[in-house]
Amino acid sequence: MRIIGSVDSGTSERDLLVRFRELDPDAWETVYRRSYSRLVEYARRRLPSTYDPHDAVSECLTRAVDRIGDLADQGVRVEAWLYGILRLVVLEQIRRSGRQERERPVADSPLGLVEATNDRGPLEHVLRDEQVSSVRVAFERLSIDDQEVLWLRQVAELSVAEVAEVLRKGHGAVRQANFRALARLRTLIEEVDA
Amino acid sequence: MTNEDGNPADDTSRADAELERLLGAELRRAFPDSGDGPTPGQVAVLRDHVSAQRRRPARGRWRLLVAAVALLVAGAGLGVGATAWTGGDDEDLLARGSAEFTAELTGATGAEVDLEGAAAPEGRIVTLRSDTLPVVPYEQFYELWFLTDEDGETWVSAGTFHPDEEGNTVVVLHAAVDPSVVTDVRITREPRDGNPAPSGDVVASGPVDLLG
Numbered sequence: 001m002r003i004i005g006s007v008d009s010g011t012s013e014r015d016l017l018v019r020f021r022e023l024d025p026d027a028w029e030t031v032y033r034r035s036y037s038r039l040v041e042y043a044r045r046r047l048p049s050t051y052d053p054h055d056a057v058s059e060c061l062t063r064a065v066d067r068i069g070d071l072a073d074q075g076v077r078v079e080a081w082l083y084g085i086l087r088l089v090v091l092e093q094i095r096r097s098g099r100q101e102r103e104r105p106v107a108d109s110p111l112g113l114v115e116a117t118n119d120r121g122p123l124e125h126v127l128r129d130e131q132v133s134s135v136r137v138a139f140e141r142l143s144i145d146d147q148e149v150l151w152l153r154q155v156a157e158l159s160v161a162e163v164a165e166v167l168r169k170g171h172g173a174v175r176q177a178n179f180r181a182l183a184r185l186r187t188l189i190e191e192v193d194a
Numbered sequence: 195m196t197n198e199d200g201n202p203a204d205d206t207s208r209a210d211a212e213l214e215r216l217l218g219a220e221l222r223r224a225f226p227d228s229g230d231g232p233t234p235g236q237v238a239v240l241r242d243h244v245s246a247q248r249r250r251p252a253r254g255r256w257r258l259l260v261a262a263v264a265l266l267v268a269g270a271g272l273g274v275g276a277t278a279w280t281g282g283d284d285e286d287l288l289a290r291g292s293a294e295f296t297a298e299l300t301g302a303t304g305a306e307v308d309l310e311g312a313a314a315p316e317g318r319i320v321t322l323r324s325d326t327l328p329v330v331p332y333e334q335f336y337e338l339w340f341l342t343d344e345d346g347e348t349w350v351s352a353g354t355f356h357p358d359e360e361g362n363t364v365v366v367l368h369a370a371v372d373p374s375v376v377t378d379v380r381i382t383r384e385p386r387d388g389n390p391a392p393s394g395d396v397v398a399s400g401p402v403d404l405l406g
Contacts, residue, residue, distance in 0.1 A: 022248075023244050023245075023247055023248035024244075025240075025241040025244045025245055028240060028241065028244045029237055029240065029241060032232055032236075032237065032240055033231045033232065033237070036230065036231050036232045037227055037228045037229055037230045037231065038227060040230070041225070041227075041228070058236065058239075061240055061243075062243060065240075065243050065244055065247050066247065068247070088291075088293075088312075091321060091366065094366075095366045131220070132220075132223055132224045135220045135221060135223070135224040136224045136225075139221065139224065139225075143325045143360070143362045144362065144364055145323055145325055145362075145364075146325075150221060151225075153218075154214070154217070154218040154221045154222065155221050155222055155225050157222075168293065168296050168310055168405070169296070169308070173298070178214070179210050179213070179214070182210075182213050182214055182217050182218075183213070185217055185221075186213065186217060189220075
Protein backbone atom coordinates (compact mmCIF):
# COMPACT_ATOMS: atom_id res chain seq x y z
CA MET A 1 0.00 0.00 0.00
CA ARG A 2 1.16 3.48 -0.83
CA ILE A 3 1.25 6.19 1.79
CA ILE A 4 1.19 9.75 0.54
CA GLY A 5 0.87 13.34 1.57
CA SER A 6 1.38 14.45 5.10
CA VAL A 7 0.52 11.08 6.59
CA ASP A 8 3.68 9.48 7.92
CA SER A 9 4.46 5.93 6.87
CA GLY A 10 4.43 4.97 10.52
CA THR A 11 0.89 6.13 11.06
CA SER A 12 -1.09 3.26 12.49
CA GLU A 13 -4.33 2.08 11.03
CA ARG A 14 -6.05 3.04 14.27
CA ASP A 15 -4.78 6.61 14.05
CA LEU A 16 -5.81 6.74 10.43
CA LEU A 17 -9.29 5.52 11.32
CA VAL A 18 -9.63 8.20 14.00
CA ARG A 19 -8.61 10.94 11.58
CA PHE A 20 -10.80 9.46 8.88
CA ARG A 21 -13.79 9.67 11.20
CA GLU A 22 -12.88 13.26 12.01
CA LEU A 23 -13.08 14.04 8.28
CA ASP A 24 -9.40 14.86 7.96
CA PRO A 25 -8.90 15.40 4.19
CA ASP A 26 -5.34 14.00 4.34
CA ALA A 27 -6.57 10.77 5.88
CA TRP A 28 -9.28 10.46 3.25
CA GLU A 29 -6.79 11.08 0.46
CA THR A 30 -4.48 8.42 1.87
CA VAL A 31 -7.20 5.80 1.94
CA TYR A 32 -8.57 6.91 -1.43
CA ARG A 33 -5.22 6.60 -3.18
CA ARG A 34 -4.15 3.31 -1.68
CA SER A 35 -7.46 1.53 -2.21
CA TYR A 36 -8.65 3.11 -5.45
CA SER A 37 -7.44 0.55 -7.99
CA ARG A 38 -8.72 -2.44 -6.04
CA LEU A 39 -12.10 -0.80 -5.42
CA VAL A 40 -12.41 -0.02 -9.13
CA GLU A 41 -11.55 -3.59 -10.09
CA TYR A 42 -14.03 -4.99 -7.57
CA ALA A 43 -16.77 -2.80 -9.05
CA ARG A 44 -15.71 -3.54 -12.63
CA ARG A 45 -15.97 -7.28 -12.10
CA ARG A 46 -19.49 -7.12 -10.72
CA LEU A 47 -21.20 -4.19 -12.42
CA PRO A 48 -23.32 -4.32 -15.56
CA SER A 49 -21.21 -3.20 -18.51
CA THR A 50 -23.27 -0.04 -18.94
CA TYR A 51 -22.12 1.32 -15.60
CA ASP A 52 -18.70 2.90 -15.13
CA PRO A 53 -16.82 1.36 -12.18
CA HIS A 54 -15.06 4.67 -11.56
CA ASP A 55 -18.47 6.28 -11.06
CA ALA A 56 -19.37 3.53 -8.61
CA VAL A 57 -16.25 4.22 -6.56
CA SER A 58 -16.95 7.96 -6.62
CA GLU A 59 -20.50 7.25 -5.46
CA CYS A 60 -19.10 5.00 -2.75
CA LEU A 61 -16.77 7.71 -1.43
CA THR A 62 -19.50 10.34 -1.59
CA ARG A 63 -21.80 8.16 0.48
CA ALA A 64 -18.96 7.37 2.86
CA VAL A 65 -18.44 11.08 3.52
CA ASP A 66 -22.15 11.59 4.10
CA ARG A 67 -22.39 8.52 6.34
CA ILE A 68 -19.20 8.98 8.33
CA GLY A 69 -21.20 8.84 11.55
CA ASP A 70 -21.91 5.17 10.79
CA LEU A 71 -18.24 4.19 10.82
CA ALA A 72 -17.44 2.36 14.02
CA ASP A 73 -14.06 1.22 15.26
CA GLN A 74 -14.40 -2.54 14.94
CA GLY A 75 -10.72 -3.32 14.69
CA VAL A 76 -10.66 -3.50 10.91
CA ARG A 77 -9.22 -1.15 8.31
CA VAL A 78 -11.34 1.60 6.80
CA GLU A 79 -11.23 -0.26 3.50
CA ALA A 80 -13.57 -2.92 4.86
CA TRP A 81 -16.21 -0.25 5.47
CA LEU A 82 -15.68 1.19 1.99
CA TYR A 83 -16.00 -2.22 0.36
CA GLY A 84 -19.27 -2.69 2.24
CA ILE A 85 -20.66 0.58 0.86
CA LEU A 86 -19.35 -0.16 -2.64
CA ARG A 87 -20.99 -3.56 -2.49
CA LEU A 88 -24.36 -1.88 -1.87
CA VAL A 89 -23.77 0.55 -4.75
CA VAL A 90 -23.01 -2.38 -7.04
CA LEU A 91 -26.03 -4.38 -5.90
CA GLU A 92 -28.28 -1.39 -6.53
CA GLN A 93 -27.00 -1.04 -10.07
CA ILE A 94 -27.45 -4.74 -10.70
CA ARG A 95 -30.99 -4.47 -9.40
CA ARG A 96 -31.73 -1.42 -11.53
CA SER A 97 -30.33 -3.02 -14.63
CA GLY A 98 -32.49 -6.10 -14.07
CA ARG A 99 -29.51 -8.36 -14.20
CA GLN A 100 -28.73 -10.73 -11.38
CA GLU A 101 -25.38 -11.80 -12.64
CA ARG A 102 -22.78 -10.56 -14.96
CA GLU A 103 -20.81 -12.78 -17.23
CA ARG A 104 -17.69 -11.31 -18.67
CA PRO A 105 -15.75 -13.30 -21.26
CA VAL A 106 -12.17 -13.80 -20.25
CA ALA A 107 -11.03 -12.19 -23.47
CA ASP A 108 -12.88 -9.07 -22.40
CA SER A 109 -11.04 -8.91 -19.12
CA PRO A 110 -10.14 -5.34 -18.20
CA LEU A 111 -7.18 -6.43 -16.22
CA GLY A 112 -4.81 -6.47 -19.12
CA LEU A 113 -1.88 -8.71 -19.75
CA VAL A 114 0.20 -9.85 -16.84
CA GLU A 115 3.73 -8.67 -17.14
CA ALA A 116 6.23 -11.39 -16.38
CA THR A 117 9.28 -10.39 -14.44
CA ASN A 118 12.55 -10.04 -16.30
CA ASP A 119 14.39 -12.82 -14.53
CA ARG A 120 12.70 -15.61 -16.50
CA GLY A 121 13.52 -17.08 -19.85
CA PRO A 122 11.11 -17.20 -22.81
CA LEU A 123 9.87 -20.73 -21.98
CA GLU A 124 9.19 -19.75 -18.37
CA HIS A 125 7.29 -16.72 -19.63
CA VAL A 126 5.05 -18.94 -21.74
CA LEU A 127 4.47 -21.41 -18.91
CA ARG A 128 3.76 -18.60 -16.47
CA ASP A 129 1.31 -16.94 -18.87
CA GLU A 130 -0.47 -20.25 -19.41
CA GLN A 131 -0.78 -20.74 -15.66
CA VAL A 132 -2.12 -17.23 -15.18
CA SER A 133 -4.61 -17.83 -17.96
CA SER A 134 -5.77 -21.09 -16.36
CA VAL A 135 -6.34 -19.38 -13.04
CA ARG A 136 -8.33 -16.60 -14.70
CA VAL A 137 -10.48 -19.00 -16.70
CA ALA A 138 -11.13 -21.13 -13.63
CA PHE A 139 -11.94 -18.05 -11.55
CA GLU A 140 -14.50 -16.88 -14.11
CA ARG A 141 -16.25 -20.24 -13.82
CA LEU A 142 -16.78 -19.88 -10.09
CA SER A 143 -20.12 -18.66 -8.75
CA ILE A 144 -20.50 -14.96 -8.03
CA ASP A 145 -20.34 -15.66 -4.30
CA ASP A 146 -17.13 -17.68 -4.60
CA GLN A 147 -15.57 -15.00 -6.78
CA GLU A 148 -16.52 -12.31 -4.31
CA VAL A 149 -15.08 -13.98 -1.22
CA LEU A 150 -11.87 -14.93 -3.05
CA TRP A 151 -11.52 -11.46 -4.52
CA LEU A 152 -11.89 -9.79 -1.15
CA ARG A 153 -9.81 -12.29 0.83
CA GLN A 154 -7.07 -13.26 -1.62
CA VAL A 155 -6.81 -10.51 -4.24
CA ALA A 156 -7.70 -7.46 -2.17
CA GLU A 157 -6.01 -9.19 0.78
CA LEU A 158 -8.59 -8.25 3.39
CA SER A 159 -8.41 -10.14 6.66
CA VAL A 160 -11.11 -12.63 7.65
CA ALA A 161 -12.52 -10.03 10.04
CA GLU A 162 -12.57 -7.41 7.29
CA VAL A 163 -14.29 -9.71 4.80
CA ALA A 164 -16.81 -10.58 7.50
CA GLU A 165 -17.47 -6.85 7.92
CA VAL A 166 -17.98 -6.38 4.19
CA LEU A 167 -20.22 -9.41 3.72
CA ARG A 168 -21.89 -9.05 7.13
CA LYS A 169 -21.19 -12.64 7.98
CA GLY A 170 -19.54 -14.37 10.89
CA HIS A 171 -15.81 -15.06 10.87
CA GLY A 172 -16.40 -18.80 10.74
CA ALA A 173 -18.76 -18.47 7.80
CA VAL A 174 -16.17 -16.41 5.92
CA ARG A 175 -13.41 -18.94 6.61
CA GLN A 176 -15.60 -21.78 5.41
CA ALA A 177 -16.72 -19.88 2.32
CA ASN A 178 -13.10 -18.99 1.56
CA PHE A 179 -11.83 -22.55 1.81
CA ARG A 180 -14.78 -23.99 -0.07
CA ALA A 181 -14.19 -21.49 -2.86
CA LEU A 182 -10.46 -22.27 -2.90
CA ALA A 183 -11.19 -25.98 -3.15
CA ARG A 184 -13.61 -25.37 -6.02
CA LEU A 185 -11.06 -23.14 -7.71
CA ARG A 186 -8.40 -25.84 -7.45
CA THR A 187 -10.76 -28.36 -9.03
CA LEU A 188 -11.62 -25.96 -11.84
CA ILE A 189 -7.95 -25.18 -12.51
CA GLU A 190 -7.30 -28.90 -12.83
CA GLU A 191 -10.20 -29.17 -15.27
CA VAL A 192 -8.95 -26.24 -17.31
CA ASP A 193 -5.43 -27.67 -17.43
CA ALA A 194 -6.60 -31.18 -18.29
CA MET B 195 2.33 -24.09 13.68
CA THR B 196 -0.84 -22.23 14.59
CA ASN B 197 -3.86 -21.22 12.64
CA GLU B 198 -5.27 -17.72 12.27
CA ASP B 199 -6.89 -17.93 15.68
CA GLY B 200 -3.59 -18.85 17.33
CA ASN B 201 -4.64 -22.43 17.98
CA PRO B 202 -2.51 -25.44 17.05
CA ALA B 203 -3.15 -26.38 13.47
CA ASP B 204 -4.21 -29.91 12.68
CA ASP B 205 -3.48 -31.68 9.41
CA THR B 206 -6.66 -30.40 7.78
CA SER B 207 -6.10 -26.79 8.71
CA ARG B 208 -2.44 -27.06 7.66
CA ALA B 209 -3.59 -28.37 4.30
CA ASP B 210 -6.14 -25.56 4.06
CA ALA B 211 -3.49 -23.00 4.95
CA GLU B 212 -1.15 -24.39 2.31
CA LEU B 213 -3.93 -24.37 -0.28
CA GLU B 214 -4.72 -20.76 0.61
CA ARG B 215 -1.06 -19.75 0.43
CA LEU B 216 -0.52 -21.30 -2.98
CA LEU B 217 -3.80 -20.39 -4.65
CA GLY B 218 -3.86 -16.94 -3.05
CA ALA B 219 -0.50 -16.21 -4.65
CA GLU B 220 -1.76 -17.54 -7.98
CA LEU B 221 -4.84 -15.32 -7.80
CA ARG B 222 -2.80 -12.22 -7.00
CA ARG B 223 -0.53 -13.06 -9.91
CA ALA B 224 -3.52 -13.56 -12.20
CA PHE B 225 -5.17 -10.33 -11.10
CA PRO B 226 -2.34 -7.92 -10.36
CA ASP B 227 -3.05 -4.56 -8.81
CA SER B 228 -2.98 -2.04 -11.63
CA GLY B 229 -1.73 0.55 -9.19
CA ASP B 230 -3.84 3.17 -10.93
CA GLY B 231 -4.82 5.90 -8.56
CA PRO B 232 -7.50 8.54 -8.75
CA THR B 233 -6.84 11.55 -10.93
CA PRO B 234 -5.78 14.82 -9.30
CA GLY B 235 -9.24 16.13 -10.13
CA GLN B 236 -10.93 13.25 -8.36
CA VAL B 237 -8.74 13.72 -5.29
CA ALA B 238 -9.52 17.44 -5.25
CA VAL B 239 -13.26 16.77 -5.47
CA LEU B 240 -13.06 14.30 -2.61
CA ARG B 241 -11.04 16.64 -0.42
CA ASP B 242 -13.52 19.44 -1.09
CA HIS B 243 -16.44 17.19 -0.23
CA VAL B 244 -14.79 16.01 2.98
CA SER B 245 -13.94 19.56 3.98
CA ALA B 246 -17.46 20.77 3.23
CA GLN B 247 -18.98 17.96 5.27
CA ARG B 248 -16.64 18.79 8.12
CA ARG B 249 -17.81 22.40 8.09
CA ARG B 250 -21.50 21.47 8.29
CA PRO B 251 -21.68 18.69 10.82
CA ALA B 252 -25.18 19.20 12.12
CA ARG B 253 -27.66 19.75 9.32
CA GLY B 254 -27.15 16.71 7.16
CA ARG B 255 -26.84 14.35 10.08
CA TRP B 256 -29.98 15.68 11.71
CA ARG B 257 -31.86 15.17 8.48
CA LEU B 258 -30.69 11.57 8.33
CA LEU B 259 -31.65 11.07 11.96
CA VAL B 260 -35.12 12.47 11.28
CA ALA B 261 -35.40 10.18 8.27
CA ALA B 262 -34.34 7.18 10.35
CA VAL B 263 -36.91 7.96 13.06
CA ALA B 264 -39.61 8.37 10.44
CA LEU B 265 -38.55 5.05 8.96
CA LEU B 266 -38.92 3.32 12.32
CA VAL B 267 -42.38 4.78 12.76
CA ALA B 268 -43.35 3.85 9.21
CA GLY B 269 -42.08 0.32 9.67
CA ALA B 270 -43.72 -0.33 13.03
CA GLY B 271 -46.41 -2.50 11.52
CA LEU B 272 -46.86 -4.83 8.60
CA GLY B 273 -47.97 -3.70 5.19
CA VAL B 274 -47.20 -0.04 5.75
CA GLY B 275 -47.84 1.96 2.64
CA ALA B 276 -45.58 4.39 0.85
CA THR B 277 -44.25 7.40 2.72
CA ALA B 278 -43.44 10.74 1.15
CA TRP B 279 -39.72 11.42 1.03
CA THR B 280 -38.10 14.51 -0.36
CA GLY B 281 -34.65 16.01 -0.55
CA GLY B 282 -31.25 14.71 -1.62
CA ASP B 283 -30.42 12.77 1.56
CA ASP B 284 -33.79 11.10 1.50
CA GLU B 285 -33.30 10.07 -2.11
CA ASP B 286 -30.02 8.47 -1.10
CA LEU B 287 -31.77 6.57 1.65
CA LEU B 288 -34.46 5.49 -0.77
CA ALA B 289 -31.85 4.22 -3.19
CA ARG B 290 -29.67 2.25 -0.84
CA GLY B 291 -31.59 1.38 2.30
CA SER B 292 -29.86 0.97 5.63
CA ALA B 293 -28.46 -2.44 6.64
CA GLU B 294 -30.79 -3.85 9.26
CA PHE B 295 -30.68 -7.64 9.54
CA THR B 296 -29.21 -10.86 8.26
CA ALA B 297 -30.43 -14.45 8.29
CA GLU B 298 -28.80 -17.78 7.54
CA LEU B 299 -31.36 -20.32 6.38
CA THR B 300 -30.66 -24.02 6.21
CA GLY B 301 -32.67 -27.00 5.02
CA ALA B 302 -32.72 -30.74 5.49
CA THR B 303 -31.43 -31.28 1.94
CA GLY B 304 -28.30 -29.24 2.62
CA ALA B 305 -29.62 -25.96 1.24
CA GLU B 306 -27.87 -22.91 2.68
CA VAL B 307 -29.24 -19.45 2.01
CA ASP B 308 -27.89 -16.10 3.17
CA LEU B 309 -30.19 -13.10 3.51
CA GLU B 310 -29.29 -9.46 3.99
CA GLY B 311 -32.03 -6.98 4.82
CA ALA B 312 -31.95 -3.22 4.53
CA ALA B 313 -34.56 -0.76 5.71
CA ALA B 314 -35.82 1.60 3.03
CA PRO B 315 -38.82 3.90 2.79
CA GLU B 316 -40.68 1.42 0.62
CA GLY B 317 -40.15 -1.45 3.08
CA ARG B 318 -37.27 -3.85 3.39
CA ILE B 319 -34.82 -4.63 0.61
CA VAL B 320 -33.85 -8.28 0.95
CA THR B 321 -30.85 -9.70 -0.89
CA LEU B 322 -30.92 -13.49 -1.08
CA ARG B 323 -27.91 -15.58 -2.04
CA SER B 324 -27.40 -19.30 -2.35
CA ASP B 325 -25.60 -21.82 -4.47
CA THR B 326 -27.18 -24.85 -2.84
CA LEU B 327 -30.88 -24.45 -3.59
CA PRO B 328 -31.81 -27.20 -6.04
CA VAL B 329 -32.81 -26.16 -9.53
CA VAL B 330 -36.58 -26.54 -9.87
CA PRO B 331 -38.58 -27.44 -12.97
CA TYR B 332 -40.57 -24.76 -14.75
CA GLU B 333 -43.76 -25.87 -13.01
CA GLN B 334 -42.30 -24.86 -9.66
CA PHE B 335 -40.59 -21.88 -8.04
CA TYR B 336 -39.38 -20.78 -4.64
CA GLU B 337 -41.04 -18.25 -2.39
CA LEU B 338 -39.52 -16.33 0.53
CA TRP B 339 -41.68 -15.85 3.62
CA PHE B 340 -41.34 -13.84 6.83
CA LEU B 341 -43.29 -15.35 9.72
CA THR B 342 -44.57 -13.10 12.46
CA ASP B 343 -46.47 -13.82 15.64
CA GLU B 344 -48.74 -10.82 15.43
CA ASP B 345 -52.41 -11.84 15.35
CA GLY B 346 -51.35 -15.47 15.43
CA GLU B 347 -48.80 -16.91 13.01
CA THR B 348 -48.78 -14.85 9.86
CA TRP B 349 -46.82 -15.62 6.69
CA VAL B 350 -45.76 -12.51 4.77
CA SER B 351 -44.49 -13.20 1.28
CA ALA B 352 -41.39 -11.34 0.09
CA GLY B 353 -41.64 -12.65 -3.46
CA THR B 354 -40.83 -15.56 -5.71
CA PHE B 355 -37.68 -16.63 -7.51
CA HIS B 356 -35.79 -19.58 -8.91
CA PRO B 357 -32.07 -20.41 -9.27
CA ASP B 358 -30.34 -20.12 -12.61
CA GLU B 359 -29.48 -23.19 -14.65
CA GLU B 360 -26.31 -23.74 -12.63
CA GLY B 361 -28.13 -23.63 -9.31
CA ASN B 362 -26.98 -20.15 -8.32
CA THR B 363 -29.40 -17.74 -6.74
CA VAL B 364 -28.82 -14.02 -6.28
CA VAL B 365 -32.04 -12.07 -6.05
CA VAL B 366 -33.18 -8.80 -4.52
CA LEU B 367 -36.71 -8.81 -3.15
CA HIS B 368 -38.85 -6.27 -1.33
CA ALA B 369 -40.91 -7.03 1.75
CA ALA B 370 -43.38 -4.90 3.70
CA VAL B 371 -42.38 -6.40 7.02
CA ASP B 372 -40.85 -5.26 10.30
CA PRO B 373 -37.99 -7.68 11.10
CA SER B 374 -38.25 -6.98 14.82
CA VAL B 375 -41.50 -8.96 14.95
CA VAL B 376 -40.34 -11.75 12.65
CA THR B 377 -40.08 -15.13 14.37
CA ASP B 378 -38.74 -17.15 11.45
CA VAL B 379 -37.83 -16.87 7.79
CA ARG B 380 -38.69 -19.70 5.42
CA ILE B 381 -38.35 -20.63 1.77
CA THR B 382 -40.97 -22.90 0.29
CA ARG B 383 -41.18 -24.71 -2.99
CA GLU B 384 -44.40 -23.69 -4.71
CA PRO B 385 -46.34 -25.16 -7.63
CA ARG B 386 -47.57 -22.86 -10.40
CA ASP B 387 -51.19 -23.48 -9.46
CA GLY B 388 -52.25 -19.90 -8.81
CA ASN B 389 -52.78 -20.52 -5.11
CA PRO B 390 -51.15 -17.65 -3.14
CA ALA B 391 -51.08 -19.60 0.14
CA PRO B 392 -47.79 -21.24 1.19
CA SER B 393 -47.51 -24.85 0.05
CA GLY B 394 -45.88 -25.98 3.29
CA ASP B 395 -43.00 -27.55 1.37
CA VAL B 396 -40.26 -25.77 3.36
CA VAL B 397 -36.78 -26.17 1.85
CA ALA B 398 -34.89 -23.82 4.19
CA SER B 399 -35.58 -21.82 7.33
CA GLY B 400 -33.82 -19.81 10.01
CA PRO B 401 -34.12 -16.89 12.43
CA VAL B 402 -33.51 -13.22 11.77
CA ASP B 403 -30.37 -11.68 13.24
CA LEU B 404 -30.96 -7.96 13.81
CA LEU B 405 -27.87 -5.79 13.33
CA GLY B 406 -26.83 -3.37 15.99
